[in-house]
Amino acid sequence: MKFSVLGPEGTFADAAAKAYLKTQPDTHITFDYHPTFDQVYQAVNGNNIGLLPLENQLDGYVSATLQRLQTADVTEIGEITIPVNFGLVANVKRLNEIKQLYVQFKTEGQCQKLLAKIPDAHIVTTSSNMVSLNKFLAGQAGEAALIPQSQMANQSAELMINQVADQTDNRTRFIIFKAQPAKLPTLAKTTLKTNRFKAPLFVTPATNDKPGTLYDILGYFASVNLNLVTLMSLPTKNQLGEYAFYIEISGTRDQQEELFATLHQMAAKYRVHPLGFYAD
Known part of the structure; x- marks a missing residue:
């Protein structure tokens, strides 16, 4: 298996990839280093996996990663957080x-x-x-x-x-992904390794001009007591003033059925772009 990361060897991405592998069953891995986000993303195919930074404790989310996830046909299979200085x-x-x-x-x-x-x-x-x-x-x-x-x-x-660094307790979170579209029916059958899950996705309204759109979206999750740990807006790039919402949901194993029932219900009204469902 090939593991594509931002390189060269010695970067925080390299350290994060090696830390992630320590949490996984033994397997033969070849590290594949690339200098840019696009090259990492393009290099992941077949059964291979890739890693990109998603969020830093001091500087927030990595827009270069979010912009790719917004339209990417990938499935996030996990994440890893490491200290950085x-x-x-x-x-x-x-x-x-x-x-x-x-x-x-x-x-x-x-x-x-x-x-x-x-x-x-x-x-x-x-x-x-x-x-x-x-x-x-x-x-x-x-x-x-x-x-x-x-x-x-x-x-x-x-x-x-x-x-x-401005703080000594600085940390960065990385996502691990594979080049397969995340489909709700497939994700719903995932067997979790822990009691808690994380589910990242994008939700895009048909229009941003209608009052109460975000209130309506959030209501789907609030009605079934699903916790949102991230909510961000990103431009769709289709036209000025049009935005999609990046959302991360955290929950327990017994909420899995409710999660996917809710997302299926939302998909009838909004464009729901799932990115993964994995043990947190």
């Missing part, structure tokens, strides 16, 4: 000497306190934390990078600062 490496002696800083697009929002100390530094956004490190290593005087804390012990630079 960052270190700063720079080829200068003092922070105010940094002229250019390499930082991954999601890392930037998690290290705002540090960035506030170097307001004159030019920020170069990268696709991964390891790309930031490699650009720094190939760079010139006056450059710096924010890199995974786990990589700090392997580096030697003039200036090195550990644990620079």
